[in-house]
Amino acid sequence: MTETELLEKRADGAAEEQKEHHYAEAGMALRQLSHAIKNIMQMVGGAAEVIDYAIERNQTDKMLKSWDILSVNWKRLRKYLLDIMDYTKMQPPQITSCDIHEEIKRVLNSLKWIASRKKFKLQVQLDSAMPQVGVDAERVGLMTLNMLLNAIDHAEDTTGIVQLQTRFISGQNQIEIRVTDNGAGYSPEFQQQLFTPHETHQQRFSNGIGMMLAGQIASQHNGHIGLECRDGANTLSAVLPVQLVS
16 A cells, blocks of 8 residues: 555545544434423424314414414424534535625524514624625524524523624634623533533523534634623624635
8 A cells, every 4th residue: 555545544534533523423412402302392292282272263362372482492493403404414615705794684684583582682793894705604604693592592681782793804814703792601611511512491592502513614614713701791703714805
């Protein structure tokens, strides 16, 4: 076996080992989240049964009330499963030229259903100097969404504020996406588990794999997500190298 063939074999072995480790993490995530998924499925099933009963008896009020429960929990269940599927794909990012702010605006628009259920104030500051950049816009949008959902969950219930900021770091060809909430400082335990599979309260909008997926997306772009916590302000900061597009 030549030296080149030996290096290729080692590379293939390392890639296979990384893939096995990746799937093991995904399996651990499913085990960790199985209880939460079961609870959501029970909520969906119970609401569906009530709707069937209400339709038979033409009880519109009961049907509408149960539909709200069904709709919310179906969205949460769908996101759990889609995040798991996305995490296990292990596909490289599809880099294309984009206006990243357009993708972020799409993400913000998708939060309307949450805003109707939890009172919080969203403050958005988009860097006017942001150029066209080469990234996987859809996945960066998914990363941003999971950062926002995490912040929304931790914002104060009655005076909640979530801030989203973007910044172009011209000297380093990087973009920064910062998400800050005004909740109590994350506990040391929560900080340690944030980027790993973990249980969440059943009323939360984020899930126990969303930030793990966000971290994966940042890593795929050769970037990272930092965390800064203090009482009354928790900030997630994603810094991604980008290709500039003229």
